Amino acid sequence: MLADGLAPTEKRLVDFAMVSTTLKKRVLITGANGLLGSAIATLFRDKEWEVFAITRGDELKVVGVTHLVKDLLLPNSGVEIVEATRPHIVINCAADQSNFSLYKPELDGKSLDQISKDLLRVNLIAPLEILTTAVKFGCKVAINISSVESLHAKAGHSLYGASKAALESLTRSAALELAPMRVLGLRLGLIHREGIEEDWLEGVTSWNSNSPLGRMGNPGEIARAIYSLISDDFQWATGTILDLDGGMNASPAW
Numbered sequence: 591m592l593a594d595g596l597a598p599t600e601k602r603l604v605d606f607a608m609v610s611t612t613l614k615k616r617v618l619i620t621g622a623n624g625l626l627g628s629a630i631a632t633l634f635r636d637k638e639w640e641v642f643a644i645t646r647g648d649e650l651k652v653v654g655v656t657h658l659v660k661d662l663l664l665p666n667s668g669v670e671i672v673e674a675t676r677p678h679i680v681i682n683c684a685a686d687q688s689n690f691s692l693y694k695p696e697l698d699g700k701s702l703d704q705i706s707k708d709l710l711r712v713n714l715i716a717p718l719e720i721l722t723t724a725v726k727f728g729c730k731v732a733i734n735i736s737s738v739e740s741l742h743a744k745a746g747h748s749l750y751g752a753s754k755a756a757l758e759s760l761t762r763s764a765a766l767e768l769a770p771m772r773v774l775g776l777r778l779g780l781i782h783r784e785g786i787e788e789d790w791l792e793g794v795t796s797w798n799s800n801s802p803l804g805r806m807g808n809p810g811e812i813a814r815a816i817y818s819l820i821s822d823d824f825q826w827a828t829g830t831i832l833d834l835d836g837g838m839n840a841s842p843a844w
Contacts, residue, residue, distance in 0.1 A: 609642070609656065609658070609674045609675050614638060614639055614640040615639050615640065615678045615679070616639065616640045616642065616675060616676065616677040616678050616679070617634045617639050617640070617641055617642065617677055617678065617679040617680070617681065618642045618644065618671065618672065618675050618677035618679070618680045618681070618720075618724075619631050619634075619641065619642065619643055619644065619680075619681045619683055620644045620662065620671075620681070620682055620683050620684035620716070620717075620720070621644070621645075621682075621683040621684030621685060622643030622644055622645055622650060622652070622655075622657075622683070623643075623645040623648040623649065623650050623651070624683065624684075624685075625781065625783050625809050626683055626735070626778075626781060626809050626812055626813070627643070627681075627683040627684070628650075628651050628652050628809070629809030629810055629812065629813040630681055630683060630809075630812075630813045630816060631643045631652045631655050632652050632813070633810075633813040633814065633816075633817055634817070635652065635654050635655050637817065639679075640656070641654075641655035641656065642655070642656050642658055642671075642675045642677065643655045643656065643657050643658065644658050644659075644660055644662075644671055644684070645657065645658075645659060646659065646660070646661050646662070647659045647661075658671060658674070658675070662684055662711065662712050662716040663708055663711050663712060666719065667716060667719070668715075668716040668717065668718070668719025668720040668723065669719045669720075669723045671720070672719075672720055672723040672724050672727065672729075673723060673727075676727040676728075677724065677727075677729060678728075678729060678730050678731075679729065679730060679731050679732070679733075679820050680720055680721070680724050680729055680731075680732045680733070681732075681733045681735070681816065682716075682717040682720060682721075682732070682733065682734045682735060682757075683735050684712055684716070685712065685713055685735065685750075686708060686709040686711075686712040686713055686750070686753075687747075687750050688705055688708075688709055688749070688750065689746035689747050689750060690705065690746060690749075691745075691746060692748055705749065706749060709749055709750065709753055710749075710753055710756075713750070713753035713754065713756075713757060714753055714756050714757055714760065717734055717757060717760065718760060720732070721760075721764050721768060721771075721773065722764075722768070724771070725768045725771045729771050730771060730772065730820070731771065731772045731773075731774070731819070731820045732764070732771060732772070732773045732774070733774050733775070733776060733816055733819060733820070734757050734758075734760070734761045734773070734774070734775045734776070735775075735776055735778060736754045736757055736758050736761075736775050736776060736777045736778065736831065737750070737751070737754045737777065737778055738777060738778065738779050738780075738833075738835050738838055738839065739751035739754060740754035740755040740757075740758055740777060741755070741777070741839065742838075742839075754777075757775070758775050758777070758831050761773050761774065761775040761829065761831060762829045762831075765828040765829030765830075766829065769828065772824075772825070772827065772828040773828055773829065774819055774824075774827060774828065774829075774830055774831075774832065775830070775831040775832065776812070776815070776816065776819075776831075776832055776834055777831050777832065777833045777834070777835065777839070778807065778812065778834050778835060779797070779801070779806070779807055779833075779834065779835030779836055779838045780793070780794070780797045780806045780807065780835075781806060781807045781808065781809060781812065782805075782806040782807065782808050782809075786806075794806070797838070800838065800841045800842075801835070801836040801837060801838050801841065802836060802837030802838070802840060802841060803836035803837055804836075805836060806836070807834060807835070807836060811834075812834060815832075815834055819832070
């Protein structure tokens with residue numbers, strides 16, 4: 591173990607010099623401690639990529655990857671992590687999903703102004719920094735993770751949905767301006783996690799009742815879809831937002 595308690599295969603980003611790398615292909619994943627981020631990191635690790643897993647300092651459940659700590663709320667944070675890792679692929683998976691009522695736009699003592707700045711910083715500005723820096727180092731493909739809420743309104747999720755709609759617009763613009771780097775988006779539906787039925791029975795029931803395929807997605811199938819999108823099989827695809835939602839975009843509402 592290292593002095594800070596990390597396994598030898600893990601590092602923390604304590605300065606912004608180039609992180610030591612191998613000859614493997616490199617992938618940068620933000621939000622790597624989340625359910626989806628962990629699944630993506632695990633798949634790329636198993637495919638023998640060098641994985642740079644970014645968190646705000648949370649415990650990382652995936653072993654055998656390089657764990658880097660950076661708070662995306664900090665200005666220029668996206669630039670710094672790309673300059674340190676110089677990835678071939680970037681996956682913008684981190685997200686602030688803060689929700690609040692429009693009748694009472696405050697949360698945990700924060701004003702609407704602060705909530706908006708924080709949420710947009712993580713969901714839009716940090717990905718923008720990452721994209722515009724990654725292209726300078728020859729990044730081949732960038733994947734932005736969006737949500738069905740970019741198109742379908744959900745009470746309490748107004749700012750989150752708006753930020754994802756903006757991210758999709760950014761995805762198309764970046765594909766145009768940053769070519770030949772390919773920039774793609776995934777518009778995801780409800781993803782299953784342990785205990786979700788107990789925590790949000792109403793939402794799960796509504797989703798499963800209205801989704802054509804009648805089920806939630808699972809992190810593993812999303813990770814496999816991403817791995818396909820970065821391959822040469824999709825080398826003519828850019829600026830595209832792919833729905834992975836069990837057909838919910840074809841359903842009137844949930």
